[in-house]
Amino acid sequence: MRKTALTIAGSDSSGGAGIQADIKTMMANGVYAMSAITALTAQNTTGVSAIFNATPEFLAQELDSVFTDIFPDAVKIGMVSDRELISVIARKLKEYQARNIVVDPVMVATSGARLISEDAVDTLKQELFPLAAVLTPNIPEAEVLTGMKICTGEDMIEAARQIAQQYQCAVLCKGGHQLNDANDLLYFKDGYRWFEGKRIDNPNTHGTGCTLSSAIAANLAKSYDLPTSVERAKDYISGALSAMLDLGAGSGPMDHGFAITGKYVQ
Template sequence: MINSTPQVVTIAGSDSGGGAGIQADLKTFQARQAFGMSIIVALTAQNTYGVQSSLPIASDFIDSQFNSLAEDFSIKAAKTGMLADTEHVLTVVENLKKVEFGPLIVDPVMVAKGGHQLLEYDAVQTIKEQLLPLAVVVTPNLPEAEILLGKSITTDRDMIEAAKSLQALGTKNIVVKGGHSQNKEASDFVLLENGESFWMSTPRIKTPNTHGTGDTFSACIAAELAKGTQLKEAIVTGKEFIQAAISQEIFVGHGHGPTNHWAQIQNSVTIHER
């Protein structure tokens, strides 16, 4: 029975306000019945107003966290979030190559909702060249996809082409999230390694409480993969879970409030082609 419980790790920054980052990931893992662990890459002082300060963790201590987890646990999936700068991206990449943490989900976190930069610009190329090829799934929103590819993404056709371009960088499966689009529905485009593609659509919800949506979505996918869920089902479950977390509101803080990590999935996602 040793290590028989599904285990998953988040490699990201800590959010002192509890709505995003490591905290959102751990809450999501728990909600999806996977045992969550963390490797903290950076600390932040933040609340629902935004990020007031950030402090990267020493690279040798990140190494120590990786080593500690690898020595004891049977981690079946991992996800990355805030990675701060080139040095820390490379530290994470080097460690991921040494350990067996299962499929990797990369949420290419770059800017907080309040506008605070969470990734130094010169680290973008390192993520493209070093981290994305290690990922089983990458889950950029439209602004992140635009930065990764260096081009504007405004239409459905643009999202499709962006997914193809990201796949060409070496990532097997892509979810280009459409929450920042002007479409009536919140529609994400999924391109799988086997060539299958589809859209996932849910009704838009007018609310300021969307802090940590990207973290929560990718963390749910990671938890599902750690439990052995098939990839497509894991991605759809991630969409269902974040829709529930947004629609079943909680009210915390004065600014961009967090999503509800104890929400229960109630409605299915519309899957379709266009």
């Protein structure tokens, strides 16, 4: 049986992040991908110009439709910008006893655009984070979640420790933003582990967070443990960046299909 994964996130009309990136990534990592769309965004490689949220009732119907027919082996949660939608997701995940939940606490787009309201952040913390197997904040997001300034590798460890203890889940604190660039820290129950990455000189990084969390979810769906899932996901994202796809006027997308070969792509 093919393993399955569900992405709950916003749509990116330019295809480099959000639902589109998640589905491409999950397919490239060998699982069948499904989606529940939280919002439509009008965006491209230069920024986000509009966000149109799904209604809570419709999002609930999307989730019911997936869980009652093709039960996902893993769930990735990305952009959710409204507290009512977050509450719906948390309620449905508990109702269906979803497993292998990866939460990417998307708060700010690569372009710098704010993607979530202040009250939604509190609802994320209270209702969704405690359900996660792993949270995947970048450094700015980890700073928001802890209230501390992260300037060193030791700061990353302390921030991840605080988040992990507060929400009783593993935390992947992602490097970048000039600190431990390409090196990520996984903090879990038995300790922590650094994952060193290759620094790839590619300015087109739109959707890297979505892609990494989706690849982790895909590997958890295939029954790899969390450290192995992170390692495989980082290898995949390095390959996607190394393919040097160059599209758009801003920070463009990666090549999610860099490793897909066969007669249908000729």
